[in-house]
Amino acid sequence: RMRVRRRKHIALHRGPAPVPVGPSERWSMDFVHDTLSEGRPYRILTVVDNWSRSSPVLEAGFRMSGALVSQVLDRVLGEGQRPRSITVDHGTEFQSRALEEWAYRRGVQLDFIRPGKPVENAFIESFNGRLRDECLNVHQFASLAEAQAIIEAWRVDYNTRRPHSSLGHLTPSEFVRQRQEEQDTEKVVCSP
Numbered sequence: 001r002m003r004v005r006r007r008k009h010i011a012l013h014r015g016p017a018p019v020p021v022g023p024s025e026r027w028s029m030d031f032v033h034d035t036l037s038e039g040r041p042y043r044i045l046t047v048v049d050n051w052s053r054s055s056p057v058l059e060a061g062f063r064m065s066g067a068l069v070s071q072v073l074d075r076v077l078g079e080g081q082r083p084r085s086i087t088v089d090h091g092t093e094f095q096s097r098a099l100e101e102w103a104y105r106r107g108v109q110l111d112f113i114r115p116g117k118p119v120e121n122a123f124i125e126s127f128n129g130r131l132r133d134e135c136l137n138v139h140q141f142a143s144l145a146e147a148q149a150i151i152e153a154w155r156v157d158y159n160t161r162r163p164h165s166s167l168g169h170l171t172p173s174e175f176v177r178q179r180q181e182e183q184d185t186e187k188v189v190c191s192p
Helices: 066-078 097-106 118-136 144-161 172-190
Strands: 026-035 041-049 057-061 085-088 109-112
Touching: 026 118, 041 066, 041 118, 041 144, 057 066, 057 144, 066 097, 085 118, 097 109, 118 144, 144 172
Parallel strands: 026 085, 085 109
Antiparallel strands: 026 041, 041 057
């Protein structure tokens, strides 16, 4: 049997990542693990926009391959959101050829954090903690469909009703709306 040599990925940024100054400049992506009431494990793909703190998607599934992650991201892109870069850890799904090809074809840079350094992906780690504390630890899901429905309702609430101190006590959707209005005002003032 032939041994296949694993490809090595290096972190592209040493030190702190650049601070995003606009929507979809940098997303963070990770997985959260949980179990259904019957004991069957499942995973949740979590994605956060580091600028607005909004979550464009949360996707629950029993198997989450790189190809499935790519399909989920394509669905988000179909809604008009396209990140310039996505920060990920070294999970097998994120190192897959399918995700690598997806990113290349769409012009999205995948930034891998250093192994064993989850603090380098702090936005998603903080988000995952909230998801676990406020949703997963509160509910016992009987099925994957039930889990997806309740997790999606939590995501919508998080984006539209949850103020963040880092956003001036605005919700992510209010923050985005306010910044767009400011940009529109600047365009009107600056135009001849």
